[in-house]
Amino acid sequence: MTSLGFLYPGRTAADDYPRMEQLIGSDIRLYLVHADGPGTDATGPVAEDGPGLDVGAVPVPTGSADRLAAVGEELRLSGAEAVVWAGPGFALGPEGAQEQVRALARAAGLPASSTSFGFVHAVREVGARRVAVASVYTPVLTELFTDFLAAAGTEVVSVAHGSADDLVALAAEADHPDAGAVLVPGTAVHTAAEVSVLEERLGKPVLTANQVTVWEGLRLTDRRVNAPGLGALFTREPVVQAPPSR
Known part of the structure; x- marks a missing residue:
C-alpha cells in the first residue's frame, strides 16, 4: 500500500x-x-x-x-x-x-x-507545450499562475475567467486550437467528478488542481x-x- x-x-x-x-x-x-x-x-x-x-x-x-x-x-x-x-x-x-x-x-x-509544481510536471506528462487556463482566480492571481507556468517553459495561449458553477462552459471558453491541454487551477474547486466530462467535451487532456x-x-x-x-x-x-x- x-x-x-x-x-x-x-x-x-x-x-x-x-x-x-x-x-x-x-x-x-x-x-x-x-x-x-x-x-x-x-x-x-x-x-x-x-x-x-x-x-x-x-x-x-x-x-x-x-x-x-x-x-x-x-x-x-x-x-x-x-x-x-x-x-x-x-x-x-x-x-x-x-x-x-x-x-x-x-x-x-x-x-x-x-x-x-504538479501542474508543471503534469503538462509535460501529457505532452503539451501550449495550454489554456480556465481560472476561477482573480485576474491578478491568474497572472501569477501563468507567469509560474511560463517560467517553467509552458506557454499559455488563452485564459478565461469565471465561476466554478459551470466548469464545462468555463473550460470551453478558455480552450484554444493551439492548446494541447486545458488547465483548471484552484484546489478549492470540486473537479474530481468533472475531469472525464471536461475531456469528452474538449477532446484533449484537462488538468485540474x-x-x-x-x-x-x-x-x-x-x-x-x-x-x-x-x-x-x-x-x-x-x-x-x-x-x-x-
Whole structure:
C-alpha cells in the first residue's frame, strides 16, 4: 500500500480526495491535513491561524513555516511516503514556491512537492507545450499562475475567467486550437467528478488542481496507476526508453 499526505488549505473541496481515492481503486491511501484551519481557501478569507499573501483583494494562504513544522509529525505518523502542499504556492514565485517545498520536506522528513509544481510536471506528462487556463482566480492571481507556468517553459495561449458553477462552459471558453491541454487551477474547486466530462467535451487532456496534486504525490513515490475516471493524466503509458546502441 502507498500512503500519500496532503496539506490542504481549508475544507472547501476536501471531499475531492476520498472521491479520487475511490476512483483510483488501488492500494493507494490519501491522507489529508487541513493546513491552515477551517474556512481557508485560495478564493476566500484566510483563517485566523493561517497567514497569507495579499494578492490584489484576495488574501492567499501560503502555508507558514510554523504550520508546516506542526504537521510534520502528524504526517510521519500517518505512514505517508510523500507529501504535497495543495495550495497556491505559485503566488510566491518560482523561488518562493521551491523554498516552500524544501521547508515542507524538512518538516515532514519526506519527499515533498506542491500543486504548482504538479501542474508543471503534469503538462509535460501529457505532452503539451501550449495550454489554456480556465481560472476561477482573480485576474491578478491568474497572472501569477501563468507567469509560474511560463517560467517553467509552458506557454499559455488563452485564459478565461469565471465561476466554478459551470466548469464545462468555463473550460470551453478558455480552450484554444493551439492548446494541447486545458488547465483548471484552484484546489478549492470540486473537479474530481468533472475531469472525464471536461475531456469528452474538449477532446484533449484537462488538468485540474486536485487531480494533479494527487498525481504529483504518486510521481514522488514512483507509482503509476490507471484511473480513467481521472482523465488522460491517469491513463498514459510510461515512456519506454530505447535501449542503448551497442
